[in-house]
Amino acid sequence: xxxxxxxxxxxxxxxxxxxxxxxxxxxxxxxxxxxxxxxxxxxxxxxxxxxxxxxxxxxxxxxxxxxxxxxxxxxxxxxxxxxxxxxxxxxxxxxxxxxxxxxxxxxxxxxxxxxxxxxxxxxxxxxxxxxxxxxxxxxxxxxxxxxxxxxxxxxxxxxxxxxxxxxxxxxxxxxxxxxxxxxxxxxxxxxxxxxxxxxxxxxxxxxxxxxxxxxxxxxxxxxxxxxxxxxxxxxxxxxxxxxxxxxxxxxxxxxxxxxxxxxxxxxxxxxxxxxxxxxxxxxxxxxxxxxxxxxxxxxxxxxxxxxxxxxxxxxxxxxxxxxxxxxxxxxxxxxxxxxxxxxxxxxxxxxxxxxxxxxxxxxxxxxxxxxxxxxxxxxxx
Amino acid sequence: xxxxxxxxxxxxxxxxxxxxxxxxxxxxxxxxxxxxxxxxxxxxxxxxxxxxxxxxxxxxxxxxxxxxxxxxxxxxxxxxxxxxxxxxxxxxxxxxxxxxxxxxxxxxxxxxxxxxxxxxxxxxxxxxxxxxxxxxxxxxxxxxxxxxxxxxxxxxxxxxxxxxxxxxxxxxxxxxxxxxxxxxxxxxxxxxxxxxxxxxxxxxxxxxxxxxxxxxxxxxxxxxxxxxxxxxxxxxxxxxxxxxxxxxxxxxxxxxxxxxxxxxxxxxxxxxxxx
Numbered sequence: 238x239x240x241x242x243x244x245x246x247x248x249x250x251x252x253x254x255x256x257x258x259x260x261x262x263x264x265x266x267x268x269x270x271x272x273x274x275x276x277x278x279x280x281x282x283x284x285x286x287x288x289x290x291x292x293x294x295x296x297x298x299x300x301x302x303x304x305x306x307x308x309x310x311x312x313x314x315x316x317x318x319x320x321x322x323x324x325x326x327x328x329x330x331x332x333x334x335x336x337x338x339x340x341x342x343x344x345x346x347x348x349x350x351x352x353x354x355x356x357x358x359x360x361x362x363x364x365x366x367x368x369x370x371x372x373x374x375x376x377x378x379x380x381x382x383x384x385x386x387x388x389x390x391x392x393x394x395x396x397x398x399x400x401x402x403x404x405x406x407x408x409x410x411x412x413x414x415x416x417x418x419x420x421x422x423x424x425x426x427x428x429x430x431x432x433x434x435x436x437x438x439x440x441x442x443x444x445x446x447x448x449x450x451x452x453x454x455x456x457x458x459x460x461x462x463x464x465x466x467x468x469x470x471x472x473x474x475x476x477x478x479x480x481x482x483x484x485x486x487x488x489x490x491x492x493x494x495x496x497x498x499x500x501x502x503x504x505x506x507x508x509x510x511x512x513x514x515x516x517x518x519x520x521x522x523x524x525x526x527x528x529x530x531x532x533x534x535x536x537x538x539x540x541x542x543x544x545x546x547x548x549x550x551x552x553x554x555x556x557x558x559x560x561x562x563x564x565x566x567x568x569x570x571x572x573x574x575x576x577x578x579x580x581x582x583x584x585x586x587x588x589x590x591x592x593x594x595x596x597x598x599x600x601x602x603x604x605x606x607x608x609x610x611x612x613x614x615x616x617x618x
Numbered sequence: 619x620x621x622x623x624x625x626x627x628x629x630x631x632x633x634x635x636x637x638x639x640x641x642x643x644x645x646x647x648x649x650x651x652x653x654x655x656x657x658x659x660x661x662x663x664x665x666x667x668x669x670x671x672x673x674x675x676x677x678x679x680x681x682x683x684x685x686x687x688x689x690x691x692x693x694x695x696x697x698x699x700x701x702x703x704x705x706x707x708x709x710x711x712x713x714x715x716x717x718x719x720x721x722x723x724x725x726x727x728x729x730x731x732x733x734x735x736x737x738x739x740x741x742x743x744x745x746x747x748x749x750x751x752x753x754x755x756x757x758x759x760x761x762x763x764x765x766x767x768x769x770x771x772x773x774x775x776x777x778x779x780x781x782x783x784x785x786x787x788x789x790x791x792x793x794x795x796x797x798x799x800x801x802x803x804x805x806x807x808x809x810x811x812x813x814x815x816x817x818x819x820x821x822x823x824x825x826x827x828x829x830x831x832x833x834x835x836x837x838x839x840x841x842x843x844x845x846x847x848x849x850x851x852x853x854x855x856x857x858x859x860x861x862x863x864x865x866x867x868x869x870x871x872x873x874x875x876x877x878x879x880x881x882x883x884x885x886x887x888x889x890x891x892x893x
Contacts, residue, residue, distance in 0.1 A: 285885035299692035306696025
C-alpha cells in the first residue's frame with residue numbers, strides 16, 4: 238500500500254465531510270437535524286480553518302437557497318439533512334435544477350413519515366430523492382453502504398454535480414451515517430477532482446446554458462467575474478434571461494432531463510458481489526447491502542447460492558444492469574427499508590412475469606440476514 | 619438615462635409593469651444609486667423574489683439570481699457569505715419579505731449580513747390578482763378581503779429594527795429624490811440594510827380602496843408621508859393617517875462577514891495549535 242495514504246477509524250457522517258473537503262467544497266449551509274448533524278458540526282469546525290464558510294441557516298429552505306447562492310459565487314457548496322429537511326429543500330433544489338447550479342445534498346435518511354422515528358434508519362427517501370421538487374426533471378443519486386463509500390461517493394457526488402451542473406444527492410441513512418469503520422483517506426493529489434471551468438469567450442458572447450456549441454458542460458462563471466450572468470428559476474434560454482417560447486421550453490425541459498438520463502452509463506455504479514452463477518440475486522443498497530453481505534459469507538443459504546447486486550447509484554436507474562440479470566433468468570429479491578420503492582423500478586425493467594420479489598421492512602429496525610434467508614426460503618425457492 | 623446605460627437593458631423597455639405602478643420609480647432609483655456609487659455591473663448581484671417586483675432583474679445588466687417566492691434573502695446571504703467583494707441587493711415585495719419570507723427577513727437582520735433589502739410594498743399581491751398580504755392595512759379591501767381585511771399588519775421597519783437590521787429606512791415612490799438617497803445610503807452601509815418603499819398599485823390595491831388612478835395614489839403618499847424627525851415630535855392625535863419616512867435607524871454593529879473573518883482566524887489558530 239502507498240505509504241502516503243492515511244488509515245483512519247471514523248463515522249460515516251465524518252467521512253462525508255472528509256470527502257467534501259477533499260472534493261474542494263468550502264461552503265456549507267444547513268439546519269441541524271438527526272441523524273445528519275455530525276456533518277454540520279464537523280463542517281463548522283473544519284471549513285473556517287480552510288478559509289471556507291459554515292452558515293447555520295434559519296431553516297432548510299434557506300439552507301438550500303444559500304447553497305445555490307454560494308455555488309453561483311463560485312464555491313463548491315453542500316448541505317446535509319434528513320428526510321424532513323429534504324422535503325423543505327425541494328423548491329430551491331428546483332432552482333438548482335432549472336438554473337443548472339452544481340451542489341450536493343446529503344440526505345441521511347431516517348424513519349418517517351413526518352417526524353416518524355427520528356433516530357431510526359429507513360430507506361424511504363428513495364423516491365423523494367428521485368421525484369422531489371415539482372416539474373419534469375431527472376436526478377443523480379448515489380447511495381453509500383460503507384464508511385469508505387461515504388468518502389468516495391461524496392467526492393464523486395461533487396464531481397458529477399460539476400460535470401452535469403446539477404444538484405446531486407448523496408443518499409445515506411442512519412446506519413451508514415453513524416457506523417464506524419476503517420477508511421483509507423487518499424492524499425490530496427490522489428483524488429480526482431473536477432474543477433469548475435472558467436469561460437474563455439468574449440464576455441459579450443458568454444452563454445451560460447449553451448450545451449450544444451462545444452458539446453461539453455458549459456462553464457459556470459462565478460458572480461464577480463467579467464462574465465455577467467443571470468441565474469434564473471423561470472424558463473430561460475441559453476443566456477439565462479426569460480424566454481417563454483414553447484419551442485424553447487420544450488428544448489430546455491428535455492435538455493434538463495436528457496443530460497442525465499442519457500448519461501446513465503457514465504453515472505451508473507453497481508457491483509455483483511458473490512458467486513457469478515447464483516441461484517438468487519439480492520438487489521440492495523445502503524445499510525441493507527451490509528446486512529445482505531452476511532448471506533454471501535454464509536453460502537450456501539438454504540442450499541442455494543446467493544449473490545448481491547449492490548447499487549451505489551440509484552438514479553438515473555441503471556436499466557442495463559438488470560437487463561443482464563434478466564437474460565440469465567435468475568430470481569431477484571429487492572431488499573430495502575421501506576414498503577417497496579426501488580422494487581417498482583426493478584419490476585419495470587424485468588417485466589410482469591419475471592420472478593422479482595420484494596423484501597421490505599419499515600419499522601426502524603434493519604433487515605437481518607436471518608430474515609433475508611427466511612424470505613428466500615419461503616418466497617423464492 | 620445615459621448614466622444608467624451600463625446597468626439597464628434598455629432594449630427590453632418599456633417596463634412590463636402596469637401604468638401607474640411604482641416599481642419603475644424604485645428601479646430607476648436603484649440604477650441611479652449604482653451610477654452614483656460608480657459600481658461595476660460585474661460586482662453587483664441582485665437577488666429577486668417572485669411577484670411583480672421579482673421581475674426587476676429582467677431589466678438589469680448586473681448579475682442576478684431570480685429564485686423563489688420569499689427566498690431572495692437566503693440566496694443573497696449565500697452569495698455575500700461566499701464572496702465579500704460583491705455588492706448584493708435583495709429585491710422583494712411585501713409578499714416576499716413580510717409574508718412568505720418573514721422568517722428569512724428576521725434572520726438576515728439578526729445575522730446582519732451585508733445585503734441591502736429593497737422592499738416594494740404595494741400592500742397586496744399584484745401578480746396573482748390583488749390578494750391581501752402581511753402589510754395590507756386592517757379593514758382594507760383586496761380580492762380575498764372583499765368584506766375588509768381581518769388581519770393586522772407588520773410594520774416592516776419596526777420589525778426589521780427589532781430583529782437587528784443596522785440600517786432601516788422608508789421612502790415612497792412619490793418622494794423619488796429622497797428615495798435615491800436612502801437607497802444609496804443603504805447600499806453604502808456595511809451590514810443588513812432595509813429600505814421599505816411605499817409603492818402604488820392602482821390596478822389592484824388602489825381600485826379596491828378608492829384610489830384607482832396613479833395620480834390619486836401619488837397624492838396619497840404626498841399627503842400622508844412625514845419626515846421621521848418631525849413625526850417623532852408629533853403627538854398621538856396628529857400621527858393618525860400619517861406615516862414617517864426617512865432614515866429610522868443606523869448603527870455600526872459588525873456585519874456577519876466581518877465577524878466570520880475572526881472565526882476563520884480563530885479556527886486556523888486552533889488547528890495550528892493542534893499541530
